[in-house]
Amino acid sequence: MSDQDSLRILHCFRSPVGGIFRHVRDLAEHHHKAGHKVGILCDSTTGGAHEDALFDNIRPYLDLGLTRTPIRRSVGPSDLIAFIRCANEIKSLQPDIIHGHGAKGGAFARLIGSRLRVSRSRVARLYSPHGGSLHYSSSRLSGKFYFALERWLEHFTDGLAFVSDYERKAYLEKVGATKTRNRLIYNGLLENEFNDIVPDNSAADFLYIGMMRQLKGPDIFINALIRAEQITGRPLTAVMIGDGDEKAKYAEMLLQSGRSERVTMHAAMPVSQALKLGKTVIVPSRAESLPYLVLETLAAGRPVVATNVGGIPEIFGPDSGALVPPEDEEALAQAMALSVQQPEKLNEYMPDKSELRNRFSADGMAERMIAFYRECSA
Structure with missing residues (x-):
């Protein structure tokens, strides 16, 4: 793959545990092997020895490096400090794609990506909920707040990648009809x-x-x-x-x-x-x-x-x-x-x-995701 065809992809998420972390690790490995340059930005206060070992395993695939900084689960004043740190780091990496995972990672990725767009960057901003805020009830005040926030953030989104049809339907029901492109791309396993x-x-x-x-x-x-x-x-x-x-x-x-x-x-x-x-x-x-x-x-x-x-x-x-x-x-x-x-x-x-x-192949997942990245970039 030529440098012109290669993408610079940055994954942004809060907690490096569970399914989100697994999803990102698989994408990073497959996309690196396909000739793309990949990086990760996530929280530094979550995880233990098990997660540290997983990071060690994927470091060879992270041409754009691994950046960890404190990012709290709940919304609060500390988010401003975290946002500034993340924005400075992401700007220096000059990504073509910034893919946010989960509610907090998705918000940071899209807002920082939009800030870069003001500086004439052509970075594409993608978001995968992975459940996240969609687990809240639409009948509760907290749910109404997060769904309104998701609706507003869609103005700064070039693509929504859902890992299940349930997730896509929940988004449509709770947040509303999407005004941007979206794809269903199932999680996948290695052979x-x-x-x-x-x-x-x-x-x-x-x-x-x-x-x-x-x-x-x-x-x-x-x-x-x-x-x-x-x-x-x-x-x-x-x-x-x-x-x-x-x-x-x-x-x-x-x-x-x-x-x-x-x-x-x-x-x-x-x-x-x-x-x-x-x-x-x-x-x-x-x-x-x-x-x-x-x-x-x-x-x-x-x-x-x-x-x-x-x-x-x-x-x-x-x-x-x-x-x-x-x-x-x-x-x-x-x-x-x-x-x-x-x-x-x-x-x-x-x-x-x-x-x-x-139905659930990591190879197929990675290929469909790259195709969606290119579509969103175009």
């Missing part, structure tokens, strides 16, 4: 992630992987586990893997319920490693966009029970027996009991792996 992963002989009955925060439903998982023990009439084991500010609260829940010996908690680790520790993965989220965890687990040939939220039905099909209503602990407990008593029945609900490979 080696479609290899089966067999659980260890000592694997627990159930596995929770994710952020330790209310949105992801660790409390629902714990309560459903207790109820599943009543249904099956025997003790059940589980492993909970992840980090977050609320982790101590869930550890206390386990202690108070008398399950702390049968349910172990671990820090965040690669999903491929985590999948060896449990037999059935439970995704009890109250809200999601298109979670990589579900895709990675299914690609590894492992069963999943998940809540019917966000883009998850786009993976399984809306009527799959593996899906339960959100915040329905009884339904989740029944599905967990089924996975123990009739595991072959749960396996029947899993989507075909070859179909997953065709």
Whole structure:
């Protein structure tokens, strides 16, 4: 690829954890290998040893470097300082594309990109919500505020890239009809992630992987586990893997319920490693966009029970027996009991792996994203 065809791409997001971080890492690697120059700008106060290791893995693909600066989750006065720091850094990188991910990253990317446009830069400004502000209710004052803000920010947007049809529909419903171009570009997996992963002989009955925060439903998982023990009439084991500010609260829940010996908690680790520790993965989220965890687990040939939220039905099909209503602990407990008593029945609900490979490919995701970048640049 000639220098003229090569794009300078900067990804801007707040928290380097979870699905957003995974999404950006995959795009960075694929686009670097395709001859483009990629950089990342994100928060410096989030993440731990696991995330540091992931950054080390992708540094060779970041020709525009890695910039980390404090960016708080909530809106506040500190945003002005963060905005100025980010604006100065982005100006020096001279990107052709600035792609904001999540609510805070999307706002910074589009406003800073617009500031550069005043200086005659031709940078294209893109935004991917990844759930973000779309998780708020339109009936609440906080939701109305964020949706009005999203509506205003669309004036500074050249393209909206959604990772699920649910996300696109939620945007249209809560923010309004888009006045700029938009595309549905599914998250994708690497080819080696479609290899089966067999659980260890000592694997627990159930596995929770994710952020330790209310949105992801660790409390629902714990309560459903207790109820599943009543249904099956025997003790059940589980492993909970992840980090977050609320982790101590869930550890206390386990202690108070008398399950702390049968349910172990671990820090965040690669999903491929985590999948060896449990037999059935439970995704009890109250809200999601298109979670990589579900895709990675299914690609590894492992069963999943998940809540019917966000883009998850786009993976399984809306009527799959593996899906339960959100915040329905009884339904989740029944599905967990089924996975123990009739595991072959749960396996029947899993989507075909070859179909997953065709629909959720990292190569295809990266190619479609570059095509969209070029369209937005034009």
